[in-house]
Amino acid sequence: MSYPYQIQSREEYDSVYQKSVADPEGFWSDIAGHFYWRKRWDKVLDWNFTEPDVKWFSGAKLNITENCLDRHLGLLGNKPAIIWEPNSPEEHHRMLTYRDLHLKVMQFANVLKNNGVTKGDRVCIYMGMVPELAIAVLACARIGAIHSVIFGGFSAQSIADRLQDANAKFIVTCDGAFRGNKEIPLKSVIDDALVQCKFVEKVIVLTRTRTPVSMIKGRDVWWEDEIKKVETQGNADCPAEEMDAEDMLFILYTSGSTGKPKGVVHTCGGYMVYTNYSFINVFNYQPGEIFFCTADIGWITGHSYIVYGPLSAGATTLMFEGVPTWPDAGRFWDIIDKYKVNIFYTAPTAIRSLMGYGLGPVQQHKLTSLRVLGTVGEPINEEAWNWFHEHIGKSKCPIVDTWWQTETGGILISNMANVTPGIPTYATYPLPGVQPVLLDEQGGEITGNNVTGNLCIKFPWPGMIRTTYGDHERCRTNYFATYENQYFTGDGSFRNEEGMYRITGRVDDVLNVSGHRIGTAEVENAINMHAGVVESAVVGYPHEIKGQGIYAYVILNNDQVDKELFKKDITATVSRIIGPIAKPDKIQFVKGLPKTRSGKIMRRILRKVAEGEMENLGDTSALLEPAVVQEIVKGKL
Ligand code: WTA
DSSP: OOOTTOOOSHHHHHHHHHHHHHOHHHHHHHHHTTSOOSBOOSEEEEEETTTTEEEEEETOEEOHHHHHTGGGHHHHTTSEEEEEEOSSTTSOOEEEEHHHHHHHHHHHHHHHHHTTOOTTOEEEEEOOSSHHHHHHHHHHHHHTOEEEEOOTTSOHHHHHHHHHHHTOOEEEEESOEEETTEEEOHHHHHHHHHTSOTTOOEEEEEOSSOOOOOOOTTTEEEHHHHHHHHHHTTOOOOOOOOEETTSEEEEEEEOOSSSSOEEEEEEHHHHHHHHHHHHHHHTTOOTTOEEEEOSOTTSHHHIIIIIIHHHHTTOEEEEEOSOTTSSOTTHHHHHHHHHTOSEEEEOHHHHHHHHTTOSHHHHTOOOTTOOEEEEESSOOOHHHHHHIIIIISTTTSOEEEEBOOGGGSSOOBOOOTTTSOOOTTOOBSBOTTOOEEEEOTTSOBOOSSSEEEEEEEOSOOTTSOOEETTOHHHHIIIIISSSTTOEEEEEEEEEOTTSOEEEEEESSSEEEETTEEEEHHHHHHHHHTSTTEEEEEEEEEEETTTEEEEEEEEEESOSSSOHHHHHHHHHHHHHHHTOGGGOOSEEEEOSOOOBBTTSOBOHHHHHHHHTTOOSOOOOOTTBSOTHHHHHHHHTOO
16 A cells, blocks of 8 residues: 555645645545545535534545455455554563454444444443554444543543533443553442443443452443354454444543533544544655554544554554553663564653653664654653654654644644654644644734744644534634634744744643643642632643643641641542542642732732742732732742
């Protein structure tokens, strides 16, 4: 398989980009022509950003799994689709060819059907990084069920909120997950969530850790038993459900500026075309190469660049169950040498954390198979970029700095390996079909170069968000109401003299902690649930490894308590309500918060103090009680 739409040179990028803007419909319809559709579309694009209402490939019929699996069987049937490296290097790895994966997806799709799942049902998937996670995702897509994967680091309460929001009656999980030297009791977390979710009808449990679990009669079944039933029924086949291009493919919850995570909805046709196109072009993937993305499938990066992008391209995708620092900080480099990985895609936070271990763990490895490197999830600082380039890429591998979001479905701004230049800290140029603009606070477009503004996209692309599940108005107000006729990203950006974009970070109340999106309001809500807390305010501050750390200012209702114990209690509360990923790094107890006369917290001041900038707090004359600021400055951690 080769890719007729893989861009080969800078000149070609320039001309393809021109065409994609001049005639977006012609451009995307040419690309889409390379996929397998049961029926072609009647119309390439229908859109308005007011409602918003965006439809790509209207009238087309397809199933994404036929594009990810069936269509490869002829040429690539015996080629590896998924290589799986377990948490422990002692355990044997697994390899699934396209034929194996096809069979396993059909089997599990039949299991889902046997358990009552039908087209349009929401299925929540809460699993560790085992091949069965990818199998479960694809099995849902096979029968037209809508998957909603929840990252293993979320708590029972977060799961319950998501199950309720999606009204998901089916769950696929594991007894437990291995992560480094830890064992996460996934099924037990699900059981806690289900105390509040009586509407859940079936829980399918895969055996992984052999952690003891309580299987509830009539509700809980073992994955392995269900597969055996399907095998004895003797019907391995599961024809793919015919889906409309705009039918929902999945829901993925993500944080915004409000306290409640929103269910970002992606649809079948556009998402498929976009993840495939961006995968092939950004990474310059060559047939036969091994692609290793270190993300978890619980995040959008895993959806788009472990599962759908690579598999739709007939690529070999490597899935890793463990963590980068266990059993030691050379684990990624071991894996790269072991499987001769060609393309390695990871997060700046992982690079920074591994830098901290020095060059020892790197020098024991060859890393000669590497051809392309990539980063995602947060801005990469120059020092980390240089280290990655020199010590991992041996100064010969391009690094693609890929900017995108859960809502964008795939990479929107990035250099393309061996095609367009990469420079540290710049995501650089938009992909074909992507039309970024910078706007000022009033909504005026900032033209020209060497300018900074709020990053918006003014024209639809196939992989974009269609709605927020169950609440379309929320989608409109969040993304399409700030600026008329624009998709607002929530990020700020600088554009240099060559028209390259450098993402400067979120301009809203969303934090980016180790590449994970966390809303400050969410963390505040969780802290405020603690009985001893009156009020709290959460801001981000620069953190050497995580990018951003979580800084919480907390007012207690009784000052005469053991403060250290209270910090632990509050941390435990956040862990229970959201999950360990949202634990505050610093908690400062204060008597008051800086508020305006109308009662609004002046976060600007809190942010400055957390960042260590105590001198220049700006105008505090609007404050109700200017004295609280001195107290906050004095008590800074
Ligand atoms: C940030 C992750 C700078 C950005 C795919 C965005 C980045 C948020 C980059 C989305 C990058 C992502 N450079 N910042 N290359 N990539 N971001 O939804 O603030 O988990 O809005 O999607 O991460 O995070 P999300």
